[in-house]
Each structure stands twice: as C-alpha cells, then as structure tokens.
Amino acid sequence: MIREKHPKPEPIAANLTPMIDVVFLLIVFFVLVSQIVEVENADLDLPRPQDPASVGPGEQARVVINVLPGSGGDVSGYRMGTRRYVADTAGLHALATSLATMYRDNPALGVNLRADRRTDYRWVEPVFEAVSAAARLSGREDVQGRVNLVVVREP
Amino acid sequence: MTLPARRGRRRMARLGLNLTSMIDVVFLLLVYFMAVTEFKPGEEVYRLDLPQRGRTADPFELPLDPIRITVTSVATGDYVLHLAGPPGAGPRPATFRQLVRFLSGNLRRDRAAGGLFEADHPIIIEPTGRTSWAHAMGAFNAAVRARYTNITFASP
Numbered sequence: 001m002i003r004e005k006h007p008k009p010e011p012i013a014a015n016l017t018p019m020i021d022v023v024f025l026l027i028v029f030f031v032l033v034s035q036i037v038e039v040e041n042a043d044l045d046l047p048r049p050q051d052p053a054s055v056g057p058g059e060q061a062r063v064v065i066n067v068l069p070g071s072g073g074d075v076s077g078y079r080m081g082t083r084r085y086v087a088d089t090a091g092l093h094a095l096a097t098s099l100a101t102m103y104r105d106n107p108a109l110g111v112n113l114r115a116d117r118r119t120d121y122r123w124v125e126p127v128f129e130a131v132s133a134a135a136r137l138s139g140r141e142d143v144q145g146r147v148n149l150v151v152v153r154e155p
Numbered sequence: 156m157t158l159p160a161r162r163g164r165r166r167m168a169r170l171g172l173n174l175t176s177m178i179d180v181v182f183l184l185l186v187y188f189m190a191v192t193e194f195k196p197g198e199e200v201y202r203l204d205l206p207q208r209g210r211t212a213d214p215f216e217l218p219l220d221p222i223r224i225t226v227t228s229v230a231t232g233d234y235v236l237h238l239a240g241p242p243g244a245g246p247r248p249a250t251f252r253q254l255v256r257f258l259s260g261n262l263r264r265d266r267a268a269g270g271l272f273e274a275d276h277p278i279i280i281e282p283t284g285r286t287s288w289a290h291a292m293g294a295f296n297a298a299v300r301a302r303y304t305n306i307t308f309a310s311p
Contacts, residue, residue, distance in 0.1 A: 049292055
C-alpha cells in the first residue's frame with residue numbers, strides 16, 4: 001500500500017499591509033478635509049438667536065462668504081473660499097464678478113453668509129447687494145438671489 | 156526488516172501576530188486627534204430670498220403696507236425695537252420674545268378667528284448701520300419664528 005504523503009501545513013499569516021495602507025489613506029483624507037473646512041469657514045463668533053427657527057444647512061452645493069471682523073464693529077474684508085476681498089466698492093464688485101462666474105457654472109449654487117455677531121450691519125448688507133448683482137451679472141434667468149444666513153444653535 | 160527510525164516531529168511554526176507597533180501608532184494618532192479636535196456647536200441657516208432688482212411688478216397687485224421693524228443697538232450691548240406699519244393688536248413689543256408673540260398673535264391662520272396679517276405679509280427688518288449683526292438676526296429670527304415667509308432686510 002502506498003501511503004499518501006500529507007502536504008506540509010502552510011504557515012498562516014495575516015497580511016496587515018493593505019489594512020495599514022487603508023487606515024493611513026483615511027487619516028490623510030480626514031486631515032485634508034478638516035483643513036479645507038477650516039479654510040472655508042473663518043473663525044467667527046456667529047449670532048446665537050434665542051429659540052432659533054433656523055434649519056440645517058442641507059446638502060446643496062454652496063460657497064461660503066465670510067465677513068471678516070475688524071475692531072469696533074468694522075470689518076477687515078470679505079473672504080469667499082480662499083480669496084480675500086477688500087471691503088470697498090471695488091472689492092465688492094470683484095466678489096460679485098467671481099460669484100457670477102460660479103453661478104454661470106451652477107445656477108443652483110447656494111451662498112452661505114457668515115458674519116461675526118458684533119459686526120455692524122452696514123458691512124453685512126453690501127454682501128446682499130453683491131449676491132444680487134452676481135445673479136444679475138451671470139445672465140441666467142434661473143439663478144435665485146438667495147443667501148443662507150449662518151447662525152449657531154445653542155445646545 | 157528494520158523499521159525506519161521514527162522521525163522527530165517537526166515543530167510547527169507558532170502563529171504569532173505582533174500588533175504592538177500598530178497599537179502604538181493607533182494610540183498616538185488617537186491622542187493626537189483628541190488633543191487637536193475642538194468641538195464646535197452646529198451651524199444652522201436661515202434662507203433669505205433677496206429682492207430681485209429690475210423685476211416688473213404686477214400692475215394688478217395691491218401694494219401691502221409692510222411691517223417695518225427697526226432694530227438699534229445701544230451702547231450697553233442691548234437693543235431697541237421700533238415697529239412701524241399697519242397697526243397690530245396688543246402692546247408694541249420691546250424684546251425679541253415679545254416681538255414673536257406680537258407677530259404670531261396677529262398672524263391670520265386657517266379656520267381661526269382674528270389675525271391681521273397673512274403669512275406672506277411683507278416684513279422689512281430695518282437695522283441701522285451701527286446695529287450689530289446679532290441684533291439684526293434676532294429680529295429676523297423673531298419673524299421666522301412667528302411663521303412669516305416674506306421677510307427682507309432694508310439698506311441701512
């Protein structure tokens with residue numbers, strides 16, 4: 001009788017390399033994403049209304065305009081994405097022109113307006129004008145001049 | 156016949172998984188993210204439809220007398236409210252809570268008695284140039300909370 005030869009047991013080894021690859025990719029992704037959010041949202045003390053009737057920001061594509069605070073209710077400028085604009089007529093016109101270009105690409109684009117709670121209204125209102133002007137400059141009928149006013153809901 | 160000498164059993168390789176270094180790294184990352192993370196309260200939004208310039212008004216549309224709410228920030232960090240427009244029932248509000256009550260009490264609801272204004276009655280928030288954004292938003296929030304839908308901001 002011929003005895004069958006038993007094959008040698010294969011050594012079992014868990015290959016952790018792909019898992020570590022994926023974990024590091026996730027880490028890199030979250031680090032980058034958190035930096036993008038930081039760039040988009042300036043560090044502002046947003047209004048906190050009593051009993052707010054505000055709603056969640058939604059999933060709509062949007063651009064964020066930050067009204068950067070100065071001293072005593074003044075502003076140091078405006079920021080949309082990473083680009084800064086001077087708080088004067090020329091700066092606001094440049095802001096409207098940039099936004100109009102974005103509206104041409106995506107007429108449903110939302111505009112989130114973030115302003116510090118201590119900022120004077122006279123610096124916030126020109127942004128409304130700029131958004132209206134951008135809607136007009138885009139030359140598209142389907143652009144809605146709409147702004148999302150960002151606040152903080154107290155826990 | 157001689158039996159073959161019994162071979163000594165080969166020792167099987169011990170299955171070992173050294174996770175120590177990975178756990179070290181994971182804990183370091185955990186500590187790093189815990190130290191770096193700052194928890195911010197959730198941001199929410201109010202939708203504001205801007206008036207469309209150049210839009211031709213409907214000639215058959217009856218003009219409504221809007222409710223004008225003037226908000227002024229004062230030096231103490233407080234605010235002063237002033238309401239102008241069509242008269243409403245009840246005392247004039249002095250705080251945002253009273254403003255919600257006033258607007259809500261004068262809202263015409265389906266199948267309910269009373270109420271002077273429809274939900275789409277125009278409300279214009281008129282902050283002065285020096286009014287803080289927080290106070291302007293306080294008045295806006297009061298109008299939204301009272302379930303009005305046609306709210307705009309005036310130029311300072």
